[in-house]
Amino acid sequence: MADTSPNAASDVEMSQYVADRARVNEEKIRQDDEIIEQFGEYSYGWHDSDAAGEAAKKGIDEQVVREISADKNEPEWMLDMRLRGYRAFVEQPMPKWGVDLSGFHAQDFKYYVKPVGKQAASWEDLPDDIRNTYDRLGIPEAEKSRLVSGVAAQYESEVIYNSIQEDLAKQGVIFVDTDTAVREYPDLVRKYFGTVVPPEDNKFGALNTAAWSGGSFVYVPKGVHVDIPLQAYFRINTPNMGQFERTLIIADEGSYVHYVEGCTAPIYSTDSLHAAIVEIIVEKNARVRYTTVQNWSNNVYNLVTQRAYVREGATMEWVDGNIGSKATMKYPACILAEPYANASTMSLGFAGSGQYQDTGAKMIHLAPHTSSTIVAKSISRGGGRSAYRGLVKIVDGAEGASSNVVCDALLVDDFSRSDTYPHVDVREDDVSMAHEATVSKVSEDQLFYLMSRGVEEKEAMAMIVRGFVEPISRELPMEYALELNRLVELQMEGSVG
Amino acid sequence: MSTLEIKNLYASVETKEGRKQILRGVNLTVNSGEIHAIMGPNGSGKSTLAYTLAGHPKYEVDSGQALLDGEDLLLMTPDERAKAGLFLAMQYPVEVPGVSMTNFLRTAVTEVSGEAPAIRTWTKELTAAMKQLKMDPKFATRSVNEGFSGGEKKRAEVLQLEMLKPKFAVLDETDSGLDVDALRIVSEGVNRAKAANDFGVLMVTHYTRILKYIKPDIVHVFADGHFVKTGGPELADELEERGYDEYLPEGSDSESALA
Numbered sequence: 001m002a003d004t005s006p007n008a009a010s011d012v013e014m015s016q017y018v019a020d021r022a023r024v025n026e027e028k029i030r031q032d033d034e035i036i037e038q039f040g041e042y043s044y045g046w047h048d049s050d051a052a053g054e055a056a057k058k059g060i061d062e063q064v065v066r067e068i069s070a071d072k073n074e075p076e077w078m079l080d081m082r083l084r085g086y087r088a089f090v091e092q093p094m095p096k097w098g099v100d101l102s103g104f105h106a107q108d109f110k111y112y113v114k115p116v117g118k119q120a121a122s123w124e125d126l127p128d129d130i131r132n133t134y135d136r137l138g139i140p141e142a143e144k145s146r147l148v149s150g151v152a153a154q155y156e157s158e159v160i161y162n163s164i165q166e167d168l169a170k171q172g173v174i175f176v177d178t179d180t181a182v183r184e185y186p187d188l189v190r191k192y193f194g195t196v197v198p199p200e201d202n203k204f205g206a207l208n209t210a211a212w213s214g215g216s217f218v219y220v221p222k223g224v225h226v227d228i229p230l231q232a233y234f235r236i237n238t239p240n241m242g243q244f245e246r247t248l249i250i251a252d253e254g255s256y257v258h259y260v261e262g263c264t265a266p267i268y269s270t271d272s273l274h275a276a277i278v279e280i281i282v283e284k285n286a287r288v289r290y291t292t293v294q295n296w297s298n299n300v301y302n303l304v305t306q307r308a309y310v311r312e313g314a315t316m317e318w319v320d321g322n323i324g325s326k327a328t329m330k331y332p333a334c335i336l337a338e339p340y341a342n343a344s345t346m347s348l349g350f351a352g353s354g355q356y357q358d359t360g361a362k363m364i365h366l367a368p369h370t371s372s373t374i375v376a377k378s379i380s381r382g383g384g385r386s387a388y389r390g391l392v393k394i395v396d397g398a399e400g401a402s403s404n405v406v407c408d409a410l411l412v413d414d415f416s417r418s419d420t421y422p423h424v425d426v427r428e429d430d431v432s433m434a435h436e437a438t439v440s441k442v443s444e445d446q447l448f449y450l451m452s453r454g455v456e457e458k459e460a461m462a463m464i465v466r467g468f469v470e471p472i473s474r475e476l477p478m479e480y481a482l483e484l485n486r487l488v489e490l491q492m493e494g495s496v497g
Numbered sequence: 498m499s500t501l502e503i504k505n506l507y508a509s510v511e512t513k514e515g516r517k518q519i520l521r522g523v524n525l526t527v528n529s530g531e532i533h534a535i536m537g538p539n540g541s542g543k544s545t546l547a548y549t550l551a552g553h554p555k556y557e558v559d560s561g562q563a564l565l566d567g568e569d570l571l572l573m574t575p576d577e578r579a580k581a582g583l584f585l586a587m588q589y590p591v592e593v594p595g596v597s598m599t600n601f602l603r604t605a606v607t608e609v610s611g612e613a614p615a616i617r618t619w620t621k622e623l624t625a626a627m628k629q630l631k632m633d634p635k636f637a638t639r640s641v642n643e644g645f646s647g648g649e650k651k652r653a654e655v656l657q658l659e660m661l662k663p664k665f666a667v668l669d670e671t672d673s674g675l676d677v678d679a680l681r682i683v684s685e686g687v688n689r690a691k692a693a694n695d696f697g698v699l700m701v702t703h704y705t706r707i708l709k710y711i712k713p714d715i716v717h718v719f720a721d722g723h724f725v726k727t728g729g730p731e732l733a734d735e736l737e738e739r740g741y742d743e744y745l746p747e748g749s750d751s752e753s754a755l756a
Contacts, residue, residue, distance in 0.1 A: 444554055449591045452551050453601070453657065454579035454608035463604070467595025467640065 042297055042324075043490070044137070047266035048129035052115045053156065053238025059107040062086060065210050068112050072179055072213075077190060084199040085209025092203040098358045098389070099327035104301060109242035109273045111211045113156035119177070120161050130155055137264065139233050147479065148231035148260070150175045154245055155235050157213035168226060173257075174219040175230055178246050181217030188219060192250055196279040196309045196335070204275045204303040204329075208244045215245035215276065220255040220286075229258040229291070229477060234274070236265035236300065242273040249279070251286035251314075258289040260477060264324070267297045271326065274300055280308035280316065284338075287315040293480050295324040295487060298354055302328040312338035312367075319475045320347040322357050323487045331389060333362035336370035336401075344373040348472040350488060351384030351416070360389040360421075365431075369400040376407040377472055379465060380416035381492070387419040392433070394426045402432035409439040410468050412461075412492070462489050499566050499582065499664045501527045501697060506561035506571075508549045518559065519545040521722035527665065527697040534708055534733060535701045537719035538741040543701045544588065546719070547669040550699075551585040552578050565664065579609055582664030582696075586654040586671050593641040598653065599623070601641045602660055609661050626659045630686050647674040648683075655686035659693075666690075667699045672707035684710030705737045720744040 065086045069079040094101055120126045123140045134140060134153055143151045143163065150164035152175070159177030168175070174185065181189050199209040216232050236243050251257055265272060274296060282288050288308065296302055302325035308316040318332035334343035349357035363372035378386035388407040409418035420437050442464050450460035466473075466485055473481040508520040519542040527533055537543045549556045550563055552575035563570040570578045593601070602623065607613045614622075627634060630652045642650055651671055658666055668687065672680055688711060691698060700711060708716075708730070716732040717724045718741075725744055726732065 443591070445591045446593055448551075448553050448575060449587070450593065450601075451575035452579055452585055452587075453605035453661065454576050455604060456576050456608070457574065459604075460576075463596050463601075464593060467593055470595035 042267055044264035044295065045267035045297055046133075046136075047237050047268075048133055050238050053110065053113050053241065056110040056113045056238070058110050058240060060086070060109075060111050060207075060211060064111055068211060068213065071112070071114075072182070074182060075186065078182060078193075081194055081199055082210050082212075085206045088200040088206035089203060089210055092200075092206060094203065095329075098329045098387075099356045101301075101327070103271065104273075106207070108271070109240050110238065111157075111242050111244070112213060113238055113241060114158050115156050115237070116158065116160050119159060119180075123161065126160060130160065133235065133237075134161075134233070137233060137235070137262075139231070142231065142479070146228070147477075149226055149228040150230040152177060152216050152230070152232040153235070154214045154232065154243070156237060156241060156243065159214045159216075164230075168224075171224050172219075172221040173224060173226060174217065176217050178215040178217045178248060179213065181248070185217070185219070188250070189217065189248065192248055192279065192281055194279075196281065196307045197277050197305050202305060205277055205305040208246060208275050208277045208305070211242065211244045212246035212277070213244055215247040216249070216259070217247070218249040218257060218259060220251045220257045222252045223254045224252075225255065226257040229260045232259065232261040234261060234263040236272050236274065236296075239268040240270050240272060241265075242275065245276045247276065247278045249288060249290070250281045251283060251288045253284045253286060255283075255286045256288070258291065260291045260480065261293075262480075263292075263294045263296055265297045265300050268299050270299065272296075272300045274302045274304065274325075276304045276306075278304070278306040280306075282308055282310045282314040282316050282341075284311050285313045286311075287317075289317040289319065290332075291319040291321075291476060291480065293321045293323070293476070293484060294328070296326075297324060298326050298352075300325045302326075302330065304328075304330045306330065306332040307362075308332075308334045308343070310334055310336050310338075310341040310343055313340045314338075315341075316343040318343075318345040318347070318361070319472070320345065320359065321472065321476070321480075321484055322347070322349045322359055323484070325355065325357070327356045327358070329358045331360045331362050331391075333364065334372065335364045335366065336372065337366050339367045340369050341367065342371040344375070346375045346472050346475050347377070348469055348484075349376075349378040349386045351378065351380045351386040353382035353384055355384045357384075357386040358389055359387070360391075362391040363393070363403055365392075365394040365398045365401040365403065367401075368398055370398060371402045372404070374403075374405045374407075375471060376405075377410070377469060378408075378418055379410045379412065379468065379488070380418050381412035383415050385417040385419075387421060388437075389421040389423075391423045391425070393424075394428050394431050394433070396427040398428050399430040401428065403434070405435040407437045408468070409437075410465070411439065411441045412465070462492060465489075465492055499529045499697065500564075501525075501665045502562070502564040503550075504562045504564070506546075506549070506563065507559040508545065508556050508561075509559055510545070510556055519556070519722055520549060523561070523723050525699075525717070525724065527699060529664065529697050530691075530695045531715065532691075532698040532700060532711060532713045534713035534716045535699055535719050536703070536705070536716060536733065536736055538745055539703065541720045541744075542722045543719045544669050547585055547667045547699070547701050550578075550667055551575060551583060576608065579605075579661070579663075580611075584658055584661055584663035584666045586651075586658055586666065586668045588670040588673060590642045590650045590654055592643040592645075594643050596641050597638055598641055599637045602657065605657065606660055609663075623660065626656055629689065630656055631682055632656065648676070648679040651675060651679070651683050652686070655683050655690070659686060659690040662690075662694045663696055665697045665699065667701065669701045670703065671700070672702055672704060680707060681710060687711055705733050708733050718744055721746060
């Protein structure tokens, strides 16, 4: 599977992280409690003043699609692509499987909200409200302390800030928002855009293709290793917002990049929609890791298509943490197109009260000696519902292919739900295929064991849950691992009487 | 000098057939430094006594007290009992995946002692204790009890006993499933911990063989939910020879035999 964290500094941080997680330091525990109290139920639920959002109109039709394209001054081919997407969206039925979409009405959302006139060159150039939001999220701080080598901040439909460290830019690494890429790197974009996820791929992918705005375009030249992650931060602010970012990552031969995205939104009584597409091309012997820590508020439909095309000897790794949202449907996929390509998906879904996390992975083995690993973990509590939905397909001729699937579900109480829908389609004899699924409950005996050693019930529960997510959280950059643990603990608040 | 005083303890468990009273009037006093062997036939309720003292939610106290230096353990949550100085070495310790032994032990020691151990002395103490129990240093980084063999689990329990330094230790069938070498190593660990901290021991066991390594001061026979006989170490020899037959209820109906 994936090797350890790419940057050496993380070793030091990791030991700190382990110490933190042991929570042996009273002071630390006290501080955490204070933070948790400040956070309340959902810690990112504030919203900014909102002239652009209020002015934007709801709903989508062909005219809206044309207006978006015209506003962006796009070339004809992109408009054509959008219109293909729109037609596919209209024609395709709503999925009859997965999360409950009966309350989903495409005309309720705002499709294009431009919060600022143009992208800011520095954080200071942003309106105070928006800048404060990112300060509170800690993004400029992470950039300043060089925890990330590039930052993209998307607010509503637009990437309002995008930067990359100079030395990377000098090596030819491109990290811009996708709108800018269409203007400045038209040949590269046109060559790859929509090749991994075609406009007609699925209903919500089609909607993204029609209405896309923002997202990241990343190109890493041959042999270049981007050692520190690129960070993207997606923020929805206005009610009924539809955010449709479009990300395209191309890792040329022998290169490496780690892209990390985080997502939050305010709490509103009406629903918002996040329907992104992420397309990744991993060229020969390159390696890409794509990490998501999704913490949308519980009024966001999160319907995302993520797919990578993996060439000879290349490695693709999805690390996917779904903590928030009202309903998520997301199955990061890898097309293992050439020999010795390999891929892994490590995912965690946390379904709290009123949430439905329908997540999983797809691994399509098209060539010999390709290998894939899926580790999917889910936690359900408070009546929440989580599902693993996965596909492993190995075609005739992909001899020596191997796949290993492990799904573990943890139920915290008696009225939550977990389902597993593993699909396996193997057309070749010479393969190795393993599937293992477990559903466990936080047991009385586990709680008693920890408590009999002096650990209070609430902390004992948190230890068990942290232990359960540990195989995923250890794959995350340190700040995100801490964040994930904190989120999981927040979600667990009140789960013990 | 501490005292654990169990007075007239009655406790029940919910079974498929309904509520069943297992402990029926248990009385016992244990002082610091004393080793009490609690012996009895299978199903007599001796493990129930151990779990009831530690506060397992499966067992419900009907009446009685368990006073540790005057404070009633039975009114406390399991973690409060641990902090009050009670330790239970379990027969079947559970696995807690993803939580390393080191983190778990440090958390436990911090909770029980009320302060975080200094990193330097902590590591030294833990390493030394593990070495004496002949535990591979790798155990410190493994998940709590996960994939441990029966013998490894018992060693890990005794390691916790050594680190947590309780006032009273209840050992539930600590000898079960151990070969001769492991039994000796585990027993030596218990003796070492007792020598260092002078705690009182309640050793629950079916067999007499552990008594060759951990010498009891007092031996009790437990049958049908309470103590039926108490004596010195010679009582263990008697049990070794004659078994528990005379303490078993007549016939197959054990419910009403010894009221």
